[in-house]
Amino acid sequence: xxxxxxxxxxxxxxxxxxxxxxxxxxxxxxxxxxxxxxxxxxxxxxxxxxxxxxxxxxxxxxxxxxxxxxxxxxxxxxxxxxxxxxxxxxxxxxxxxxxxxxxxxxxxxxxxxxxxxxxxxxxxxxxxxxxxxxxxxxxxxxxxxxxxxxxxxxxxxxxxxxxxxxxxxxxxxxxxxxxxxxxxxxxxxxxxxxxxxxxxxxxxxxxxxxxxxxxxxxxxxxxxxxxxxxxxxxxxxxxxxxxxxxxxxxxxxxxxxxxxxxxxxxxxxxxxxxxxxxxxxxxxxxxxxxxxxxxxxxxxxxxxxxxxxxxxxxxxxxxxxxxxxxxxxxxxxxxxxxxxx
Amino acid sequence: xxxxxxxxxxxxxxxxxxxxxxxxxxxxxxxxxxxxxxxxxxxxxxxxxxxxxxxxxxxxxxxxxxxxxxxxxxxxxxxxxxxxxxxxxxxxxxxxxxxxxxxxxxxxxxxxxxxxxxxxxxxxxxxxxxxxxxxxxxxxxxxxxxxxxxxxxxxxxxxxxxxxxxxxxxxxxxxxxxxxxxxxxxxxxxxxxxxxxxxxxxxxxxxxxxxxxxxxxxxxxxxxxxxxxxxxxxxxxxxxxxxxxxxxxxxxxxxxx
Numbered sequence: 001x002x003x004x005x006x007x008x009x010x011x012x013x014x015x016x017x018x019x020x021x022x023x024x025x026x027x028x029x030x031x032x033x034x035x036x037x038x039x040x041x042x043x044x045x046x047x048x049x050x051x052x053x054x055x056x057x058x059x060x061x062x063x064x065x066x067x068x069x070x071x072x073x074x075x076x077x078x079x080x081x082x083x084x085x086x087x088x089x090x091x092x093x094x095x096x097x098x099x100x101x102x103x104x105x106x107x108x109x110x111x112x113x114x115x116x117x118x119x120x121x122x123x124x125x126x127x128x129x130x131x132x133x134x135x136x137x138x139x140x141x142x143x144x145x146x147x148x149x150x151x152x153x154x155x156x157x158x159x160x161x162x163x164x165x166x167x168x169x170x171x172x173x174x175x176x177x178x179x180x181x182x183x184x185x186x187x188x189x190x191x192x193x194x195x196x197x198x199x200x201x202x203x204x205x206x207x208x209x210x211x212x213x214x215x216x217x218x219x220x221x222x223x224x225x226x227x228x229x230x231x232x233x234x235x236x237x238x239x240x241x242x243x244x245x246x247x248x249x250x251x252x253x254x255x256x257x258x259x260x261x262x263x264x265x266x267x268x269x270x271x272x273x274x275x276x277x278x279x280x281x282x283x284x285x286x287x288x289x290x291x292x293x294x295x296x297x298x299x300x301x302x303x304x305x306x307x308x309x310x311x312x313x314x315x316x317x318x319x320x321x322x323x324x325x326x327x328x329x330x331x332x333x334x335x336x337x338x339x340x341x
Numbered sequence: 342x343x344x345x346x347x348x349x350x351x352x353x354x355x356x357x358x359x360x361x362x363x364x365x366x367x368x369x370x371x372x373x374x375x376x377x378x379x380x381x382x383x384x385x386x387x388x389x390x391x392x393x394x395x396x397x398x399x400x401x402x403x404x405x406x407x408x409x410x411x412x413x414x415x416x417x418x419x420x421x422x423x424x425x426x427x428x429x430x431x432x433x434x435x436x437x438x439x440x441x442x443x444x445x446x447x448x449x450x451x452x453x454x455x456x457x458x459x460x461x462x463x464x465x466x467x468x469x470x471x472x473x474x475x476x477x478x479x480x481x482x483x484x485x486x487x488x489x490x491x492x493x494x495x496x497x498x499x500x501x502x503x504x505x506x507x508x509x510x511x512x513x514x515x516x517x518x519x520x521x522x523x524x525x526x527x528x529x530x531x532x533x534x535x536x537x538x539x540x541x542x543x544x545x546x547x548x549x550x551x552x553x554x555x556x557x558x559x560x561x562x563x564x565x566x567x568x569x570x571x572x573x574x575x576x577x578x579x580x581x582x583x584x585x586x587x588x589x590x591x592x593x594x595x596x597x598x
Contacts, residue, residue: 082430086428087429088429214448215448217440220432220443221440223428223429223430224432224437225428227387227390227421228421228423228440230390230391230392231416231419232416232440232441232443232444233413233443233444234412234413234416235412235413236412277431277433278430279433279436
């Protein structure tokens with residue numbers, strides 16, 4: 001098993017390197033690593049140009065890393081949400097967090113509420129996600145317990161309400177340039193990534209995945225059955241709240257930094273299950289790495305296909321990922337209810 | 342392991358599902374719980390395995406009040422076989438049985454050789470060793486149920502709760518599962534629909550109707566025509582089983598069928 005993880009780590013490093021070399025200006029992979037090495041070890045200069053240095057260190061590397069972090073987070077949080085609501089069609093946005101975030105982000109874009117300077121958009125989106133979380137968390141409880149059906153229904157209802165508010169705001173917008181900006185944000189993107197945008201998502205990813213890995217056994221019990229989980233010693237009412245809080249924190253940060261990128265969080269966990277099964281102790285690390293690799297490549301496509309323009313990454317995830325996933329599913333025909341019923 | 346249920350009451354809104362139920366199971370005893378649909382059998386079991394919290398009353402295992410224990414501690418004392426649990430997510434048979442080790446593992450613990458031995462042994466006892474790598478979804482109903490029993494065995498408790506463990510199984514597996522459980526020599530509380538199976542396997546039987554225990558005792562004391570008539574509303578003739586000598590029930594409808 002650790003062989004799979006090692007292989008994926010190598011694939012991830014290779015993908016990152018390749019992704020940094022690709023762009024309007026092609027850069028030799030060896031030079032890429034020299035530049036990274038020089039910056040990490042704080043060595044000045046070398047046999048590469050200043051322009052290359054800037055492209056690698058300031059533009060492409062943070063973007064590739066952000067794509068990786070976001071892809072990994074989406075994939076992990078998708079698996080966590082699917083366990084939380086015990087439903088295979090759950091994705092990171094099922095609790096309405098992205099819709100809540102949209103309201104915050106759209107307010108900033110349309111009305112220029114730049115209270116927090118450069119980070120206004122992200123902070124507003126995060127606050128929106130937090131608000132959605134609070135509403136869903138409170139309304140979905142029944143006698144102090146969260147049940148999957150209530151969570152999904154309240155989440156979906158909240159989503160619709162927030163989406164309506166967003167649509168209303170867009171409808172009332174004065175300038176088409178603003179509308180374009182909003183639509184681009186809504187589709188999700190890792191464009192404009194800077195080192196400053198990386199720290200928090202990376203830290204939250206590390207903590208969130210760490211927590212989920214520790215609770216992997218309990219997550220297995222949970223998806224095996226609500227009552228089964230109790231009989232295996234899992235304090236369900238507490239555990240589901242913890243899961244929901246962690247998944248929501250991860251989702252909130254993802255949406256704040258990259259908008260709502262669809263598909264990855266829904267289908268990456270399923271794709272990984274086809275290969276390693278449902279045991280979260282294997283599923284989570286593999287999903288994390290696979291999600292990172294997937295989004296890094298999708299982002300490469302996003303910035304290369306219609307140069308010099310860029311496509312929102314969220315537009316491509318599904319176009320690329322959907323058919324691949326369907327092919328996988330057909331190959332593993334026994335999965336997803338294909339067995340002897 | 343000894344189970345004591347004292348005056349347990351459970352209500353939903355204002356409806357009383359369990360009304361001051363008192364029962365017990367002694368060390369290594371196989372105790373059956375019978376009663377019509379909706380009589381409160383499953384609710385009582387849920388209170389015992391802590392899926393429900395009773396409104397009043399006391400449930401204790403070996404003298405310890407389960408309400409004072411963590412869920413995890415309870416799970417180390419009580420293993421449960423529910424009716425087949427559907428899941429949208431597929432697991433391998435072995436992974437399901439490993440779940441039985443959950444209450445014994447800390448957050449950072451890995452599977453030990455001891456765990457692997459216990460899991461292998463549990464699979465062997467239910468005759469599912471060759472199925473270890475199979476996906477749960479691909480199994481038949483009887484095979485699935487045996488895997489769930491194996492998971493309960495892997496939990497290594499001295500008390501076993503079974504909720505209709507033989508539902509949907511053909512007669513061979515019904516008897517197979519109950520033979521297996523009976524052979525474990527652990528305290529067992531089982532809700533059973535099939536009264537003849539209850540008569541064959543239980544040391545004692547409690548009959549529950551409308552949330553109250555209406556009879557208890559050895560199978561021949563409980564399984565009488567009058568009781569069957571009063572709680573199920575049908576006729577029954579009770580004869581000794583020609584082979585085992587246990588009570589055997591023949592049912593008839595008052596319409597002559």
